[in-house]
Amino acid sequence: MEKDFHREFTKCPQCGSEDRFFEQLANVAKERGLARKEWEFHLQMSEGIVVDPAKAEGALIGSEAPGFGIMTDVCMECGCIYAIDLTRIDKKKSLPSAQPIPHGKSQKGRPLINPFSVS
Numbered sequence: 001m002e003k004d005f006h007r008e009f010t011k012c013p014q015c016g017s018e019d020r021f022f023e024q025l026a027n028v029a030k031e032r033g034l035a036r037k038e039w040e041f042h043l044q045m046s047e048g049i050v051v052d053p054a055k056a057e058g059a060l061i062g063s064e065a066p067g068f069g070i071m072t073d074v075c076m077e078c079g080c081i082y083a084i085d086l087t088r089i090d091k092k093k094s095l096p097s098a099q100p101i102p103h104g105k106s107q108k109g110r111p112l113i114n115p116f117s118v119s
């Protein structure tokens with residue numbers, strides 16, 4: 001598998017339908033202004049690494065472990081649950097105390113005000 005493996009599946013592998021339950025549910029919520037337009041909804045979204053936790057502890061800082069990202073949804077025609085997005089995300093081991101601060105947020109979780117922001 002390549003390091004930047006990424007594949008999207010836009011049709012149900014069982015029946016070929018493109019109607020997905022959570023995706024359409026999200027569209028209804030977006031139309032009613034109950035959800036943000038850029039949000040994506042899925043049955044399941046998970047991320048992780050495929051490493052024995054005992055071995056991960058002894059790994060060097062900065063070493064990479066093969067990680068995955070997967071999103072699934074449900075076909076509205078036949079009920080088949082299938083992956084709609086598979087991504088390989090290699091994770092670098094970081095210092096345990098280093099907590100990443102989300103982009104655009106202050107340490108207390110409040111959005112930072114950028115005086116040069118145009119929007």
Ligand SMILES: [Zn+2]
Nearest residue numbers: 012015075078
């Ligand atoms: Zn289907």
